[in-house]
Amino acid sequence: MIDIIAFDADDTLWHNETRFQATEAQFAALLAHYHPEDLTRARLFETEMRNLAHFGYGVKGFILSMIETAVELTEGEIRGADIRTIIDWGHEMLHAPVELLDGVAETIGELAGRHRLMLLTKGDLFDQESKLARSALGEHFSAVEIVSNKNAQTYRSIITKSGVDPARFLMVGNSLRSDILPALEAGARAVHIPYQTTWAHEHVDDAEIGGRAIEKLSSIRDLPAWLLGVRS
Amino acid sequence: MIDIIAFDADDTLWHNETRFQATEAQFAALLAHYHPEDLTRARLFETEMRNLAHFGYGVKGFILSMIETAVELTEGEIRGADIRTIIDWGHEMLHAPVELLDGVAETIGELAGRHRLMLLTKGDLFDQESKLARSALGEHFSAVEIVSNKNAQTYRSIITKSGVDPARFLMVGNSLRSDILPALEAGARAVHIPYQTTWAHEHVDDAEIGGRAIEKLSSIRDLPAWLLGVRS
Numbered sequence A, B: 001m002i003d004i005i006a007f008d009a010d011d012t013l014w015h016n017e018t019r020f021q022a023t024e025a026q027f028a029a030l031l032a033h034y035h036p037e038d039l040t041r042a043r044l045f046e047t048e049m050r051n052l053a054h055f056g057y058g059v060k061g062f063i064l065s066m067i068e069t070a071v072e073l074t075e076g077e078i079r080g081a082d083i084r085t086i087i088d089w090g091h092e093m094l095h096a097p098v099e100l101l102d103g104v105a106e107t108i109g110e111l112a113g114r115h116r117l118m119l120l121t122k123g124d125l126f127d128q129e130s131k132l133a134r135s136a137l138g139e140h141f142s143a144v145e146i147v148s149n150k151n152a153q154t155y156r157s158i159i160t161k162s163g164v165d166p167a168r169f170l171m172v173g174n175s176l177r178s179d180i181l182p183a184l185e186a187g188a189r190a191v192h193i194p195y196q197t198t199w200a201h202e203h204v205d206d207a208e209i210g211g212r213a214i215e216k217l218s219s220i221r222d223l224p225a226w227l228l229g230v231r232s
Helices: A017-030 A037-055 A059-073 A080-095 A104-112 A125-135 A152-162 A176-185 A220-231 B017-030 B037-055 B059-073 B080-095 B104-112 B125-135 B152-162 B176-185 B220-231
Strands: A004-007 A116-122 A143-147 A169-173 A189-192 B004-007 B116-122 B143-147 B169-173 B189-192
Touching: A017 A037, A017 A059, A017 A080, A037 A059, A037 B080, A059 A080, A059 B059, A059 B080, A080 B037, A080 B059, A104 A116, A104 A220, A116 A152, A125 A143, A143 A152, A152 A169, A152 A176, A169 A176, A176 A189, A189 A220, B017 B037, B017 B059, B017 B080, B037 B059, B059 B080, B104 B116, B104 B220, B116 B152, B125 B143, B143 B152, B152 B169, B152 B176, B169 B176, B176 B189, B189 B220
Parallel strands: A004 A116, A004 A169, A116 A143, A169 A189, B004 B116, B004 B169, B116 B143, B169 B189
Antiparallel strands: none
């Protein structure tokens, strides 16, 4: 039996990575008269990784990393109008409608009648709260935990706070690195629902999986049936 | 009797506003050959207020607002090197040592032996966690709540979650707007310890205080004695 089902948000409940990738493509195009687009993307990723320890995850850090990369790659020649364009992309990303993944609205609504549901996401607090509000899913979650990083210690602490046996806590998410492996390490159960694309930073080698059996579903629509299997 | 003492962080436990003001002064100086410094400060404040609903509080949003203001005030003539300077200020702010206010280390250490202490701050999740880690105060707090905004509903929800009677929950902070008035509205007790300066956004008119008696101390050093008064 499962007492609490915790859901990751970005790329598990709603589209996120595709939006970042679309902005990256615009960014590479903006600098195309300075550098080949592949080089611009690679340098942006380097800047993002260097800044992750200072900025954390989220749109604001991403925009700052784009501006920083633009200044570097143009040796300071970037025009103010282009900086303005990058900032405007940030505002657009922060305001874009939240697009739920296929099956999310129905499945979350159905499961909320039978389980305690938790939203458990990393990222920028303000941005995640705003997305949750725009998603119209808020009423289904009895707890919302927004954390700066998801490691085994994060899961242990949240499970302890929730007062349930780790074996009765299920984590559902698209990222092996952030949702599945650390939840399993903390003694919880986990179901992996891959998204259509994975951010390079979240990529996991087979060696890191270490031969563990990972429960995997291709759609959140399959989760209620999977839960019936756990019960029996 | 008080069961939980919740402390605001910025400008209650450690210096914050003075650091923002120092960076603002550098920013006004950077643009001094375009505009008088007062005008630059006023425009930056306008940009910050407009962006607050999109970015929330914190250093990343502040840096983005400075860049946006610089592009506007120079009609796009701002040089890449100046943008780079602004970004560097951001990195410096995020890494600066956390300077505790006078008396904080001793008083928090003393009170932690007798009460449950909570850190209850608004702002950027990643930045606040990082400051708490650098402050070396973390071990004294049995709970840490980082929220995107502090209104009466925020306090009600945190007090309910903590399981104590609101009348036995004490909020201590420097901001009438964020720490004192909403905590009182939620039925908690509150002690105001003003900081040496107040961000214009946190300013409260006498009318908003509405004749309520506000408990006020000039230093956190006076809090243990004040608590003895509550007890008797």
